[in-house]
Amino acid sequence: DAKTTQPTSMDCAEGRAANLPCNHSTISGNEYVYWYRQIHSQGPQYIIHGLKNNETNEMASLIITEDRKSSTLILPHATLRDTAVYYCIALRHNNAGNMLTFGGGTRLMVKP
Amino acid sequence: SAVISQKPSRDICQRGTSLTIQCQVDSQVTMMFWYRQQPGQSLTLIATANQGSEATYESGFVIDKFPISRPNLTFSTLTVSNMSPEDSSIYLCSVEDSPGDTEAFFGQGTRLTVV
Numbered sequence: 001d002a003k004t005t006q007p008t009s010m011d012c013a014e015g016r017a018a019n020l021p022c023n024h025s026t027i028s029g030n031e032y033v034y035w036y037r038q039i040h041s042q043g044p045q046y047i048i049h050g051l052k053n054n055e056t057n058e059m060a061s062l063i064i065t066e067d068r069k070s071s072t073l074i075l076p077h078a079t080l081r082d083t084a085v086y087y088c089i090a091l092r093h094n095n096a097g098n099m100l101t102f103g104g105g106t107r108l109m110v111k112p
Numbered sequence: 113s114a115v116i117s118q119k120p121s122r123d124i125c126q127r128g129t130s131l132t133i134q135c136q137v138d139s140q141v142t143m144m145f146w147y148r149q150q151p152g153q154s155l156t157l158i159a160t161a162n163q164g165s166e167a168t169y170e171s172g173f174v175i176d177k178f179p180i181s182r183p184n185l186t187f188s189t190l191t192v193s194n195m196s197p198e199d200s201s202i203y204l205c206s207v208e209d210s211p212g213d214t215e216a217f218f219g220q221g222t223r224l225t226v227v
Contacts, residue, residue: 032214043116043204043218044155087154097143097162098208099170100216102154 001101002027002090009107012082018075020106022088025069031092033064033071036100037084044087044102047073078110114139114207116219124225125195132191133222135205140185143208146178149221150201158203161188195226 005023012018024033035047048055048062050071055062061074075082085105091098115138125131135144146158158178159167167180181189192199205219 036216041220043206043221044216045218046215049214093214097145097160098214098216099145099157099160100155100206101157104154 001092002031004088004090004103006086006088006103006106008104009109011109011111012075012078014080014110014112015077018073018078018082018108018110020073020075020086020088020108021070022073023070024088024090027068027090028092031090033062033068034089034091034100035060035062035073036087036089036102037082038087038105039081039084047086049091078108080110080112082108083110084108113215114141114209114217116205116207116217118205118219118222120222121220122223122225124227127196127226129195130191130193131195131224132189133203133205133224135188135190135219137186137207139209141207141209142185144182144188145206145216146180146188146190147204147206147218148201149204155204158190192224195224197226200224200226 034049036044038044050062064071085107087105117136119134144161147155149155157170158173159169161167161180161182163182179191202221204221206216
């Protein structure tokens, strides 16, 4: 699976949109972009994933550039509970099991 | 979505001993995974555990050190054997509801400290 690069940390004001970037310049055509987050002392939590098109769910939006070399996770109205480490992962679906390769992630701090 | 319970949630163990971590899922799942998260680090996959077959280990992890059992579709154990302080980590169980499922679910983890 392709390597991803994320900023180490970011701050965001409560109530504002949090935009978390991810670079995946070597992503292949059949690799999806996945986002998970890990709140302190908890296991990772799935947020969203996409292949080519932008995606939105109740948690976030995922914007993938046309060349698919980068993407942005958007939390539209960040709350203090969104403080977590956010992981961007490139993953090829595999019926034998989707083994996740976690990079360093971005530590998002939402401030009052 | 699958709900995962891990036991124990935390433990402090003496070096040279072994600890078995249990992972119980509230539904039958095909794929189960064990991850390790060392202090301040990201998660690293230890092995994949499928029911009815031996676990598949990632590079750097061996069965003698991390034996895994998968007796049925709702349960798995990971044993950390002959522990040293370097084994102090959070160990997490993860599942996929069905093969090729797009979302993985994680337990809360077991925080292990070896003294």
